[in-house]
Amino acid sequence: MEIRAELTGVVWQVLVSIGEEIAGNQDVVILESMKMEIPIESERGGKVKEIKVQEGDFVNEGDVLVVVD
Template sequence: MKEIKANMAGNVWKILVSAGDQVEEEQEVVILESMKMEIPIEAEEGGTVNEVKVNEGDFVNEGDVIMTLE
């Protein structure tokens, strides 16, 4: 199981994938909003989205797991 983690604290502005979706390395999966800037979070490797652990509007801290891949 691979984890995608937040690289900074912020609000989850947009979730771009759902459970069951295939993602590729460096594909944007979530966009965080921090200090009025949009920060894309990318998959470090490809796989299938197993679980999305956040909802749009949630606040996340740096290092929080946003989703898992198989």
């Protein structure tokens, strides 16, 4: 499963690490857009396989942030 950015912004914080088991509805990344912090959450649980972004990266709506098995 790919977790994608819901809006355009800057990656403010990555909350997970590769290999970590996460739960459904768990926040994985926080984006900053227009001075607001927007948490992006996983739709379902699984193991974090890949993190495609780093803190400070600019992302567009639809960009893949995290890949979960």
